[in-house]
Amino acid sequence: MSENVTMTAAPGVVKTHQKTGFGRTLGLGSLLAVAVGLVVSQGVMVLMLQGAGIAGLGFIIPLAIGYILALTYVASFSELSLMIPRAGSLSSYTEVSIGHFPAILAVFSGYIVVAMFALSAELLLLDFIIDKIYPGVFPPMSIGIGLLAVFTVLNLMGIDLFAKLQSALAFIMVLVLLALGLSALGGMANPHTAGIDLTSDWNPLGTGVFALVALAIWGFVGAEFVCPLVEDAKQPERNIPRSMSLGVTVIFVTIAIYCLGALFYIPADQLAGSPLPHYDFAQAVFGETGLTFLAIAAITATCSTVNTSLAAIPRMLYGMAKNGQAFPQFSKRSRTNNTPWVAVLFVAAITGLPMLIMGDDPDAIGLLLISAAIAWLLAYIITHVNVMVLRRRYPKLKRPYKTPFYPLPQILGIAGMIYAVYYASPAPELNGQIFGAAGMVLGLVSVIGVFWVKVVMKKKLFEPEPIEKVLNAK
Template identity: 20%
Template sequence: MSQSQLSRHLTLLQATAINMTDMVGIGPFVVLSVVAEIMHGPWFLYAWIAGALLSFIDAMVWSELGTTFPEAGGSYNFLKESFGPRTGKLMSFLFVWQTMIQAPLVIASAAIGFAQYTMYLYPLGFWETKAVSGAVIILIVFLLYRNIETIGKISVTLWIGVLVTMIWIIGGGMAQGHFLEPIKHINDGFKFNMTFAAALGAASVKSVYSYLGYYNVCHLGGEIIAPQKNIPRSMFISIAGIAVLYLCMNISVAAVLPLSQIEQSKFVISEFIQQLAGPTAAMIVTVLILWIAFASVFSATLGYSRIPYAAAKDGAFFKIFAKLHPTKNFPYISLLFLGGVAFVFSMFFKLKEVITAILAMRIMIQFIGQAIGLLVLNKRKGRNFVKWRMPLYPVPVILAILIWILIFASTGYMMLAGMAVTLLGILIYFVKNRINAGH
């Protein structure tokens, strides 16, 4: 099956909408309190700034690779092409291997967050919560079971809901007249020492999770119109827009609620709106947050479903995943498999565990590996080979690698799980090759 079977219909607006809906999701609404609790002071805003800076730096790596290899699968192609024939095969296999675990974790995290936030509207028991998260995943798969033109339109509709909600939250804080107070007091009691550095690292694991998704457009590279222009633009627009929205949202909440309440709240945005406008408004904003969580699962599942397809089409993964739907022209086997595994994960995991596991699973291969791959590619092919060139190369690449190493170390015991998954993948790769060589 040729790459041309995926058609280029996604515009810059639609690509940006897909990125931003993936980025926002349930993350910032459930992570806001966690970040504040870890930092334990008005300087918790620094964790959100750190997340934005890392995303900007890392997006430069994605832009160089995404514009040079604008095909379905994103990182699968980047790793395969960057490292050359032998190492590239191993790295791309490891990426698909960890994607089959971490992609369903990402989808499940948004669905679990959706169910958790539903409890503000209606108290749910353990199994009722699981039923809600499972139903979200089933509905997402149903909505994605259609052609890319329709999906592009659905994405823009979901994105509008995201923007309306964020503007309402930020506007509510501004209207109180104390919007700038958290910024004025951001350094009250601040001391830069090892304790702060450790807290910033742990908090950044959570804030970075809320920015993930800025690269989703790269997984859809084979369906983007004018990818050399639109892939970098959609990423940088998405990161800039989301960074402003996150910072303003955190400042708004901190301008209205005391820090102690923010740190302990499970429904901080709903409580924030309730204090501003009463219980009815709080119920409405909760429904809108659920809309955002749903939109995030939609975008993430869409992007990830293209990765096993790309690997299978390339002969590096099970052939069945290379199948496109006979009339709607999308990788339906890949979509159904990831949705099924995500459904199972949503039954067994808690949200905090999933967030840390997601980063631990993907940092080594996808983020650090990909950045090293870009350095290798430039050495092998020269700077003129890439279609978009970052300023100050290779400084941003080296910075990205160092920061990702620090974030990886901050995942704690999950770091060991990430390493174990990678080592198991290496073992399976060589066993598979030995078996294939024997035939």
């Protein structure tokens, strides 16, 4: 079913009716499941516990700052996605703000490349944790590759099935993490570890705890993955902003309880130094039974992340292809399920490739993940810039959602993201490797972007498209 949307534009821009290419099937619950489901991954479960180990109770400070910064990008994405409700998401916003080259750079560096390593690392981490819980039961990488194949097929079958799966996965995942955290707080299964006093030195880093903002913010990135689904959303003007705001709030509460519970059972230095602190946590709270509990949390978290990525990222590529910013094959949709099937298969392929190449070297994937994540924050910075530029260029354009207290959230968001990039390295000795790898990623994407815009599209790099062109796109 198609839906008509009326846009009231600035002087000289006529009202248009645009028809979306997808059906309106995703309600608030499904979109909330997307916002939560991508963010809360195994990688986040590990990083948040390590941060709690470094700062103790003081970790609540960078965690709260990360939550505030997340609300700033939620506001910017809400304003842009409802003003320009296209599946291309960030590419569509950026091309009418600062041009095609930054549009391609933002999406490929901030999403396609990051997802390539993030999903691979997540699937490999699931293999590692399952092998630790049930040693020798499954062949190496069989769980990761198998889940990737299953969710690729399921996403090819259509958005309805995706929504039902995502809602169930996100609910189970959050429920399990909250149950683990609340059980730990109350000492319901096993008594709290003797000798741990959280109040004696609650903020051991002093003002240095602010350096952990860079780590804490990784616990909130990704809620904007609901935006590429705007053409599938019911009542997007209401449900897109609410799903993201509620999503990051649920994440903040869940992570805070989860980390606080861990501090009652695991010594801080052990949390900070463990490669699998969630394994130690579950075992300390519930004993051997806790490992089955952890297996459920790990599987649902990974499935939720993979499922969301295979739904949202192909729609980014679909939108870019419709705008001429990517291969036209990505705009192909299946006749039966209306799914961008070429894009889904492409995302699945680039996810599986690093697993096959670096399956025996998870540390290398972790390094590449941190490096590419710098580009994710670059995409957020571009998003904030888009809002500010479009406010000046089209002040009278209808905006179903307007950022409260504009432009303070955008200014705060840009400053916070730059700060997080500067402190992205978990250890100073890794700065060279991390920023070198990030530079290579951004450099390669930039070269490809320049070639595509100048040679294929025959456009200027930083010349914005008229907004009516995007709003009238079929």
